[in-house]
Amino acid sequence: MPAYDELMAFQRETEALRQVMGRLNWDQETVMPKGAAQQRADELGALESVLHARRTDPRIGDWLGAVDPAALDDVGRAQLRHIRRSYARAVRLPETLSAEIARVTSRAQGIWAEARAADDVGHFLPALTDVVRLKREAAAALAEGGDPYDALLDDYEPGATxxxxxxxxxxxxxxxxxxxxxxxxxxxxxxxxxxxxxxxxxxxxxxxxxxxxxxxxxxxxxxxxxxxxxxxxxxxxxxxxxxxxxxxxxxxxxxxxxxxxxxxxxxxxxxxxxxxxxxxxxxxxxxxxxxxxxxxxxxxxxxxxxxxxxxxxxxxxxxxxxxxxxxxxxxxxxxxxxxxxxxxxxxxxxxxxxxxxxxxxxxxxxxxxxxxxxxxxxxxxxxxxxxxxxxxxxxxxxxxxxxxxxxxxxxxxxxxxxxxxxxxxxxxxxxxxxxxxxxxxxxxxxxxxxxxxxxxxxxxxxxxxxxxxxxxxxxxxxxxxxxxxxxxxxxx
CATH class of the missing domain: 1.10.1370.30 (Neurolysin; domain 3)
Known part of the structure; x- marks a missing residue:
């Protein structure tokens, strides 16, 4: 089906970009120079903005609506299940919030490593306060009146409460x-x-x-x-x-x-x-x-x-x-x-x-x-x-x-x-x-x-x-x- 083929081609590009973002995170944790922390945070924020735009692209909704699941095999239906779930979650989060979470957590990760090495909780708490504030905001948006923690848990264990x-x-x-x-x-x-x-x-x-x-x-x-x-x-x-x-x-x-x-x-x-x-x-x-x-x-x-x-x-x-x-x-x-x-x-x-x-x-x-x-x-x-x-x-x-x-x-x-x-x-x-x-x-x-x-x-x-x-x-x-x-x- 053309709609399914177009959806999967689009999805493969999104998955490729997500892997690139993961590689930036790997680099940050292993070989990135310490002085690059702020720039890396900006890079990750920019890439998250691109990914969020793709995850919420209205064409995904159109393609999902045009595909007949009954015409697909088990693999195709499983692909649709994941894409539909991801799309439903993504459209609830504002792009600016997603990008800000990426920037803040990238910076907070480096601050945490410094604080851990120095045994200095006070050095980390302001950064963690920002992270918690943003995650509360994201949880509320994703939950749509339900349990905010369940909404976050669903990212890691779908269906769990x-x-x-x-x-x-x-x-x-x-x-x-x-x-x-x-x-x-x-x-x-x-x-x-x-x-x-x-x-x-x-x-x-x-x-x-x-x-x-x-x-x-x-x-x-x-x-x-x-x-x-x-x-x-x-x-x-x-x-x-x-x-x-x-x-x-x-x-x-x-x-x-x-x-x-x-x-x-x-x-x-x-x-x-x-x-x-x-x-x-x-x-x-x-x-x-x-x-x-x-x-x-x-x-x-x-x-x-x-x-x-x-x-x-x-x-x-x-x-x-x-x-x-x-x-x-x-x-x-x-x-x-x-x-x-x-x-x-x-x-x-x-x-x-x-x-x-x-x-x-x-x-x-x-x-x-x-x-x-x-x-x-x-x-x-x-x-x-x-x-x-x-x-x-x-x-x-x-x-x-x-x-x-x-x-x-x-x-x-x-x-x-x-x-x-x-x-x-x-x-x-x-x-x-x-x-x-x-x-x-x-x-x-x-x-x-x-x-x-x-x-x-x-x-x-x-x-x-x-x-x-x-x-x-x-x-x-x-x-x-x-x-x-x-x-x-x-x-x-």
Whole structure:
């Protein structure tokens, strides 16, 4: 149909420009000189104005009205579903607001990095105040009388609601807290890794692990950034990590986490390139890939056996006396400050804290000036320790500086989806433990590619998980996995 062909040609150009904008953001976080921050903010604002004009072009409405969905196949109808949803959202936002958000968040991201390095909350709060003001305005415009936070959440997990997320968290929290209390009372107390681990060796091992888990270096690269992230889609997907010579697990598992994201984007059906189906369907599904790579596979006893040997080869010692102690150190449960370094038992508690705080910020029940105090009080109540400095507290995450309100709960959704996928994966790949003990993840990642990754945005989030697993996603498999794993580790 001519209308459909014209719509898709227009959409491909829009998607290409969106990828260019993503590349500018990648550059800003990795190699851009500090003095370019203001110019980059203006560049991103200008490009966002162009993209907003394309997303709200009246011809999109005309083309959508002229296309008969019944004449399309499943792929065509899925393309229309995404375009219609995007168009309906875009026309609610004024172009000036979209451009201003792009400019302000670009500038705020650099200010956040400076404030985090200096442990100076006051340096960041004025910029965050501007971001929150603009996101409240955007949320109100998108919600059209509904829940403003739901309107922001829909950007990352279409169809999800704050009420639904809160209900999931209400079911997760009791068993997580109960498991944590049993662990904290256990007689076993695994030691953390000890020693110094050369940065070049960490980097080499991170690249080796990424290769074993299927990251395609022909269409990707690994760089350093303050906060690890993944950028791009299709044939250009880039990941970053960070290195600390005192703490090698941060580099290794941040890399594995981002490889999960990157592999998802790299393995989507090439026929969907530069279309709405050519990216991951939601951040919850995206996080299911990063979390299953990082945790269920990467922190398994089998893979830790292999990793222990490689660390001994590279560093002369792995920081633990044997593979069993190494596995326990990798999975050690402790009330740490940093979300990205949190163990699997505490991780979702970190997310619940952020979810509640950002809902209150968007609703106006909490002001930016009171955010640090609210964070510190909630952290002490949930984790039993006081925040020692802002970089370990309210300044640790990049998300709010770049306006990603509604993003945090998708991490926990990803954990839930990963729990379901892992149950199905173990049934589908009976050699999984033997494979991982040799450092091989090919059969596991091949199953994820065929069952989920290749579909991109073809199905709705919960549907693609159900298709892969054979059952509707729910929190039970995750909680059962955590109980079994940590009861064994701690002799409960």
């Amino acid at each position: 704050a009420e639904g997320i809160a209900a999931i968290f209400d079911r997760l929290r009791p068993r997580l807290v109960e498991l944590r209390e049993r662990i904290m009372g256990a007689e076993r107390t695994p030691a953390a890794l000890a020693g110094r681990f050369d940065a070049d060796g960490q980097w080499a091992l991170a690249r080796e692990v990424a290769t074993h888990f299927g990251y395609d270096w022909r269409h990707g690269r690994l760089d350093r950034s303050v906060h690890p992230f993944t950028s791009g889609a299709g044939t250009d997907v880039r990941i970053t990590t960070r290195v600390d010579e005192q703490e090698p697990l941060g580099c290794l598992y941040s890399t594995l986490h981002e490889v999960g994201h990157g592999a998802y984007e790299q393995r989507i059906d090439p026929a969907y390139l530069l279309t709405p189906l050519g990216s991951g369907v939601s951040m919850g599904v995206h996080e299911s890939q990063s979390r299953i790579y990082e945790n269920q596979l990467g922190r398994s006893r089998a893979f830790c056996d292999w990793l222990f040997g490689r660390m001994t080869d590279l560093f002369g010692a792995a920081g633990a006396p044997d593979a069993e102690a190494f596995h326990a150190a990798v999975n050690r449960v402790h009330s740490g400050y940093i979300r990205t370094e949190a163990d699997e038992v505490h991780y979702n508690l970190h997310i619940m804290l952020r979810f509640d705080l950002e809902r209150d910020l968007i609703a106006g029940r909490l002001e930016v000036s009171d955010l640090e105090e609210a964070w510190n009080a909630r952290f002490e109540a949930d984790f039993g320790v006081k925040v020692d400095r802002p970089a370990n507290g309210v300044l640790q995450d990049v998300h709010w500086s770049v306006g990603l309100f509604g993003y945090f709960p998708t991490y926990s959704l990803g954990n839930i989806y990963a729990g379901c996928l892992y149950t199905a994966l173990r049934a589908a790949v009976p050699t999984l433990d033997d494979d991982l003990a040799r450092g091989h993840a090919e059969r596991a990642t091949a199953w994820l590619r065929e069952s989920l990754q290749r579909h991109g945005g073809l199905y709705e989030p919960a549907e693609v998980i159900e298709r892969a697993c054979g059952f509707a996603p729910h929190e039970g498999p995750l909680l059962d996995y955590l109980d079994a794993k940590f009861e064994a580790l701690y002799g409960l």
